[in-house]
Amino acid sequence: MRILYLSQYFPPENGATQVRSFEMASRLVKQGHEVTVIANVPNHPEGVIHPEFKNVWYKKDELEGIDVRYVKVAAFREKSFKKRIIFYLTYMFTAALAGLLACRKKYDCIYATSPPLFVGGAAVILKWAKKIPMYFEVRDPWPQAAVELGLVQSGMAIKMATLLEEACYRNAEKIVVVTETVRDMLLRRNVPPEKMIVIPNGATVESFYWTQEGRDEIRKKLGMEDSFIVLHAGNMGVAQDLHTILNAAKLMEDEPRYQFLMVGTGPVEKELRDRAKELKLKNLHFLGYKPRPEMPPIFSACDAAAVTSKALDVFKSMKPVKMYDSWACQVPVLLGMEGESKDLVQAVNGGVCYTPENPEDMVRAIREMDALGFETRKAMGAKLRQYVIDNYSRASQARVLEQVLLGRLP
Structure with a gap:
């Protein structure tokens, strides 16, 4: 199986999202599948693009058997609402372009992990362009989390984000959630129960142990x-x-x-x-x-x-x-x-x-x-x-x- 995996954050960045995406992708490779990941050029969490990626618009690399495609984003040290949205939107468009123009293999499916929600936007574009099924992972409920934290206050922005969120749910073959509570939230949003499956967070027990x-x-x-x-x-x-x-x-x-x-x-x-x-x-x-x-x-x-x-x-x-x-x-x-x-x-x-x-x-x-x-x-x-x-x-x-x-x- 050939999988086009969309994860805005990915190693060499470090963080919970990066670890989960890398572990899932690398283990799928070990299980005999081909995985291409489209990620942003490393800049998290400081908002400063790593020196070796500074002038890179698109870079192909390999990480433990994973075919990784890094794409340009507008990264900022300051995390204002406006700059966050620009950051997310640039990934959505550059990831979609990379998927259309550079990832020319015949893929069997698209797997997109969120948040950021806009990763799902790129996945929806690629689903229709490539005519292959899309799977959508929801680790945190967004935009709800951003609204409660006060990061998103504009009524129009909330409405647009909700429309994109619903488009992702509608277009997904299956929705992977990490907790039962998120599953219950989506049930209240009228997402069909048969469309969802819980795959929780976890640990890499082979390398994380007490000494x-x-x-x-x-x-x-x-x-x-x-x-x-x-x-x-x-x-x-x-x-x-x-x-x-x-x-x-x-x-x-x-x-x-x-x-x-x-x-x-x-x-x-x-x-x-x-x-x-x-x-x-x-x-x-x-x-x-x-x-x-x-x-x-x-x-x-x-x-x-x-x-x-x-x-x-x-x-x-x-x-x-x-x-x-x-x-x-x-x-x-x-x-x-x-x-x-x-x-x-x-x-x-x-x-x-x-x-x-x-x-x-x-x-x-x-x-x-x-x-x-x-x-x-x-x-x-x-x-x-x-x-x-x-x-x-x-x-x-x-x-x-x-x-x-x-x-x-x-």
């Missing part, structure tokens, strides 16, 4: 051998509610045993760094961006991983990738989310939950996690890793996707 050596090395390097370490790993964006972590660190500043690590980058990183300086935090440390292969030892060094979001209804439908990465590395989570994530954490004893956007309650959760003791947390972590292996491995998810694209699932 004593990694734990000892990182803790010694940081001078935190006797500390209780709370980790935030991943995107630093508007949705993640990272100011709550800073405020919790401030509340615990007189207890040097508790240390906080911020690993990653994103649109609000500078704002967070400035705020940390303003608060004079000595127990919170920014380690910057780290390549994915370097993350398992960092997870291993920590005692709890913070998984956070704003207290908005839209986030009740989400189960972030970092939760599964943490569990694969045998690290329980401090969960500041409601909805499906909270239900899952409580069902599998995956950590301690606290009220989103409530630093005092986060402090309570940290103390509760610390009181369990290292050996108890380690035993919890071992069970959590096995749970992820049994239920949320990337390998099993790629096999389900293969069956969807082959038309073998009802």
Whole structure:
């Protein structure tokens, strides 16, 4: 089978979308299929195009057997509404052009992952031009998420985005969603239940695992051998509610045993760094961006991983990738989310939950996690890793996707 895979974000960028798309595409290749990915030139999350792609309008590359086509986009450091829309629209048009003019093979299907929603727009164009079936993946409900975050306020923009969203649902052979809550949302939008299938987020269990050596090395390097370490790993964006972590660190500043690590980058990183300086935090440390292969030892060094979001209804439908990465590395989570994530954490004893956007309650959760003791947390972590292996491995998810694209699932 030949698959034309549309994912605006893709390695060498790092992030949850990039990892999911790469893992799905690479495993489909290993399963004997040909996969061509159309992605934007790397620029995420800083909004700065990587130097080797600076003057590139179109570049063909290969990544672990995946045929990757990078296309030009208008990228901006400033993430205003207008500039975000330009960024998304330029991908939609350049991806559609690349699919029409450069990807000339006879493909069997198109698989488009969103958000951004405009990836679906390119897929709809290519579906009709190439006369092949389209499959549409919905990881987050958009434009609902953007509206609740205040990123989209124009009534006309919301109307146009909703029309595009509905066109994607209408044109898709199947719609892949990552949670049951998103499925329920689409059911209320009159999307037929037989059109949808849930393929959740997961972890690459082969490369994400706990190591004593990694734990000892990182803790010694940081001078935190006797500390209780709370980790935030991943995107630093508007949705993640990272100011709550800073405020919790401030509340615990007189207890040097508790240390906080911020690993990653994103649109609000500078704002967070400035705020940390303003608060004079000595127990919170920014380690910057780290390549994915370097993350398992960092997870291993920590005692709890913070998984956070704003207290908005839209986030009740989400189960972030970092939760599964943490569990694969045998690290329980401090969960500041409601909805499906909270239900899952409580069902599998995956950590301690606290009220989103409530630093005092986060402090309570940290103390509760610390009181369990290292050996108890380690035993919890071992069970959590096995749970992820049994239920949320990337390998099993790629096999389900293969069956969807082959038309073998009802």
